[in-house]
Every structure is written in C-alpha cells, then in structure tokens.
Amino acid sequence: MPRTIDAGGRLQRYDTRTRDGDLLTRTVLTANERFAVMLGAMAALPVDTDRLVREFGALVEEGIDPGLAEDILVQMAAYIGFPRAAAALDAFRLADLRRPPVDDVATVSDEQRYEAGITAYAQVNGTALATIRAAFGDLAGEMIDLTFRSFGDVFSTSSQPLPLRQLATVAALAALGGAAPQLRFHIGGALAVGVTQRKLVEAFIWVQYLAGMPAAYNALVELKQALASGSDAPPAYE
Template structure:
C-alpha cells in the first residue's frame, strides 16, 4: 500500500508559497510585475486562475530540469501542434521573447512545426508570431533571415543529417518507404532533413526538444515520438530534460499526453540501458 506521504521531491522548490513562487515565474513570462492575464478567468472561476499560478507556474514552470528558454520553446511548439489554443500561443510567443528567445528561434520553431503538425498549423502559428512581434516592436531585432540550400545536394545533405540525428534508424525509415511510397521517403530526406533540419537558427538539441514536445502534444505520433526521444538523446539532450519537458506538457496538453509520453520514454531509456 502506498503510504499517504509524498515521495521525496526531485524539485528544489519547497511546497510552501506555491502562489508566490508561481507569480514570480509568471512575471518572468509576462515581463510585468503584476500579470493581469488571469483576471477575466478569476471573474467566474477564481480557483482556476489560482491553479494556473500555483500549479502551472509554481509547481511545473519553477521546477529545475529545463531553462526558461527551453520551456517556452517546448510550449510554443506544443501549442502550435495542437492548433486550438490561439490566445495561449500568442501569450507564450510573447513569453518566449520575454525570457530571451530570439525572433529567429521562434520563427524557426514554427518552420520546424511544418514537419510534425503540417503546414496549416505552422502557418497559423507564424501568423500568431507576426501579431506578437508587431505588438512588441524591437529596433534591435535582426531582419528575417533567408537561407537557401542548393538544390543539387539536398538529398546528400539530408541523408547525412538524418544519420546524425536519428542514427542508422533514420535511413532505415527511408529504405522501408522505397517500395511503397518512394516520393514520401524522398521528401523526408530532401525537404525535411535537407532543407528544414539543415537550417541554422535553431540548434539540433532545441529542434529535437520541439519535435518531442509536438509528438507528445499531438498524441497521435507514437512511433515518431519514440524516434525523436532517441534523437534528442543522440544530439546531446538528457533524460532529465525529457522528463521535465513531459511533466511540463501535463499542463499544456493534459495528463494523458504526459503519461503516455513517460511510457514512451521508459521504453527508450530501457532500450538504451540494454545496449549498455
């Protein structure tokens, strides 16, 4: 029988003052000392406003394991993929800017989202970013970058990146498509890896953090979630970061999504332990 006492927390935060701690975290994200974003909610459900601060920011966001920039990239990736939370997406794009993400990192995250959630979801996220950027004028912001990879070597570059990110499993996926859907396999190499992953402006670990966040939030991409959990570890991510990200997603995509993500992570960690 489970004893009615909480297990030792891996979190550095104390259980007291969840509200004060949450408000401090929320202030970092909003860039204001007295965030008013929850006032309309508090009008008809004051406890939901309080839970958002205490649980969303005091419990989850304040945990160690991820930097504020990683948290915001993971959040905007997940919300872009879900595609049904426009107000929160705009809020967290502004939050990403407030914790130090660049405009480039934000737009690259949404270009990356085309791969996992499709172009419509990505284009709508980009439109949200455009609104937020317009509302937060920044004379120091770099002009939008363009980066064109030469057509001729897209396939070779794509295969090389696919192997760097996914290991031998990457080219294996492409091979397995060769008989049935060769163009889909070719697009995966030429476009996804040869053009999207090849872009600078978002380093590979952050790219894979976004991939894991999107596959977890969608909940419909089980095989791909497993591929990208492995890939995130391949390019330098840690198990601690994965667990912190999945825990955060309980707040943004619900506990079922987070729990199913942890079950996938458990499989991948065991597989890697077995390899030694």
C-alpha cells in the same frame, strides 16, 4: 439561473499556481530549453490564434530570442504540418510585434535539398534513412524523397543546437498525440545527442500542463520503451 461558480477565476488560479508556482520554479531546463519545449508543444495543439498570440506573448515578455522562436517553429513543419507551423509562426510574429523578415531565397535543387536533409537527419540517427527505405521504399519511395527534402528545408537551415531542437520535437510529438513510434524515435535521438533523461521528463511535465495528463504519461511510456530498447542514453538520470 445565475452562475455561482467563477469558472474563469478558478481556471486562472489553476494556471497561476501550476505555471508560476509549480513549473517556473523548477530549474532542470535552461530558459531556452523551456522555451523550445513550450513552442513545440503549443504549436502542435489546435489552439485558436488569439490564445496562441497570448501564450506566445508571455514568452516574449520573458525575453525569448525571436530567432530561436522562429527556428523552432519552422522546424515544426516537419512534424505538425505546414498549416499549424505557419499559423504558429504568424501568431508569434503578432505577439512579438515584428515585421516578418524578407527571406533571400537561394536557388537550390531538389537533390541538394535531399542531401542536406539526410545529412542533417543523420545527426539524430545515422540509420534512419536506411530503416525508412527498408520499411516503406517499395510502397512510397517518392514520399520518402519528399520527406527528406523537407528536412533539408527545415533542419539544415536552423542555427539552434541539436539537443534544443530535439527537445522541441519530442514536446511537439507528445502534445500532438497519435505519433508514438515517431515520439519514441525522437526520444532516442534526443538521448543520443546528449539530452538527459531528467530533461526529457521535465519536458513532459510541461506537456502535461500544455496538452494534458494523458499526453504526458503516454510520452513517459515511450521514454521507458526507448530506454528499454537500448537507446544511447546517458548512464545517469541527471
């Protein structure tokens, strides 16, 4: 029986109306903030490489700075795992048609990596390490050491502003799903470093487009919980 419904066309119209008509006309986020949100959320999703290359290609056409994109995608390794972060970085490089740079890897001790990690993470929440040690130190002390060494590798090497990086993180965790405590923590961290409530809501509007309504509304639940728990939020919804 021949198809009578142009599903592909309908989906394309939805995309055009939602992305171009609804979302790209909004001005709450700066261009770089929007890029960070989209990079974090898309990297977190189980999207095939061809689609990811096309989506990142749209960002390239919009003028995204490759350095910003690579910094954000490297940071995502701490939240969505190395395989997805590496796949997203590969996809971005394919979209950007750039040769992968050759890293000049300096010799750094595990202790230096750990110290860099806790120093960088303290910018988001100064009590995080003590809280994690108290909760899990007797059960998984070595895992905590590895966690903060990895933060040293990805957090301390980024040149992007901390509020921008927090927007990327909350977008990735919201899109990833199943990470409510971590999402709430990083929403609190975002508020503490100056991200406004309005910009967080705007990030979740993009998450709704990229990962679906349940992911976006679950993120709003965590935002309300973070605010109710006394996060260092800006006083006004601005």
